[in-house]
Amino acid sequence: MTLSFDAAMQAFAPTLPLAVGLSGGADSTALLLACARRWPGQVQAIHVHHGLQAAADGFEQHCVALCQSLGVPLLTERLDARHAPGQSPEDAARQARYKAFEAVTLVSQARVAIKSIAIAQHADDQVETLLLALSRGAGVAGLAAMPARWERAGVAWHRPLLQVAGEDVRNWLRLQGQVWMEDPTNTDERYTRNRIRAQLLPVLDAAFPAFRDTFARSAANAAQASELLEDLAVQDLAQVGVPPQITLLQSLSRSRQANVLRHWLRHTHHTTPAAAQLNELLDQVAACATRGHHIRIKVGRGFVVRVGPHLDWYNPQVLVP
Template sequence: MAAFSPALPLAVGLSGGADSTALLLACAQKWPGQVQAIHVHHGLQAAADDFEQHCRALCRRLQVPLTVQRIDARHASGESPEDAARRARYKAFEAVALASNAQNAIHSIALAQHADDQVETLLLALSRGAGVAGLAAMPADWERGGVRWHRPLLRVAGVQVRDWLRAQGQDWVEDPTNTDERFTRNRIRAQLLPALDAAFPAFRDTFARSASHAAQAAELLDELAQQDLALTGSPPEIRLLQGLSRARQANVLRHWLRVAHATTPSAAQLGELLDQLAACTTRGHRIHIKVGRGFVVRSGPRLDWYNPEVLV
């Protein structure tokens, strides 16, 4: 936190849990009158009203303005409940930032994920066989929608956050779902982190370095993909794709599908697509491969992607 120097005014995402309570308290102490809080009421559990009341009481005591955003964070069939809630939460934060007036415009938003959360994210990515973009885990700083986002606690262990709060005499609320081991992240927290702490006491720092290396590699791959997409076109021309190595084909196709069509192929889908590209040596060769909710197809000399649900 000592090196954290955001553009002010600053908004803090406040759930009422230990981590966000500590972040808001520290920021309010450091920048009095320049900090506000945003609480997202998910409506997913009975305790949600208690979280809101705790946040209101805390912000009154700290004399920090509070905005409460009520959202519908229910997930669609086949969608991860955690992913759905996270996306809805970010949309709510962005809505508050966009609605802030020029006199009190929000320039930065701080979120309270800490070092243990980063390790959990990295282990989840490993368990799913993620590439370097997934292994980069959570960035400490980034920009989106004209707002700078920060995670100033990413190098701070969860136990340190709680110890600091106790020293401040500050209470917090506990989310009952955090101990539900039906969720993979909670199993990692309850079972793997204590074992890692016993075997490799410095694992938070070393895992953070690995995530940082992966983030640099992902950035380089993204730069290469942009160059290759400029070369092959968007949608990409098959003949020009075939002039690239298989690894560069995979990289540029992932980039094209993500940027142009907001979809990500599985490893199996991408492998099949690369095989079909290699075999595509005649005008009559057909390509029609399921990717995400749509299909990558051959359209004359180029590849294309379409979603049949949108076409109906």
């Protein structure tokens, strides 16, 4: 159910001390302001200077001034968030931002033992994430979109505004008389997320006024299904072994083979197969009936290969001593 900004913040109960990710935009400015008022002396801000646009220095200056006015310590991390070939700029910036948060958190632990980090994604961001996942043909893990809470690097991470509409966040901020910075890239419709925001959300709002709530329920259902599949994958991997034994894999249904192989590759080798790669691998597992059957399939930066009775994965760019 969509909540007001005040109701969402009232329900937010992190373990203190708390760090708030602060970009200087409306959402993170509102989140920091509300947290600083509620837990004075227990909140600090983390600002990531991406170095991707000319406006970045202005964002940093705004964050410095805001934190000084609130009496909130500000930790700034500068980084190079340029994207790698084949990676979207948004994903590169997001991954770099989380790494920067973790790095700053580790440095600050010597002074203040940060227990929680809050970031300011809201209900509209959740809808955009779900629509992006649908456009890419994602499975239930992708359709689960963004969790409201998770553990990473020994710290509890929170998204307390996931049930608040973006415009409600801005309206609350206007009532406080607080200014914020506008990211000039937010109106650049070369980025898919911006096209969704500008073109699709107004249409959804007109056709399905409750779409934020219904989409959130779908994401929650997908998250539950993803958790069940993860539990099943753990059980099946214990049965087929690490590395997986081919004959034991063949005793599972094709769907369970796909589930356990994705789990094995992601957790053991930190790589994820594309749908076509996984289907080819499943076909080869099904056809593997003789000792001489050869398997070598590109997955990520490496290859899944047959080694005797097992499957294995290796990266040819990593030299084995």
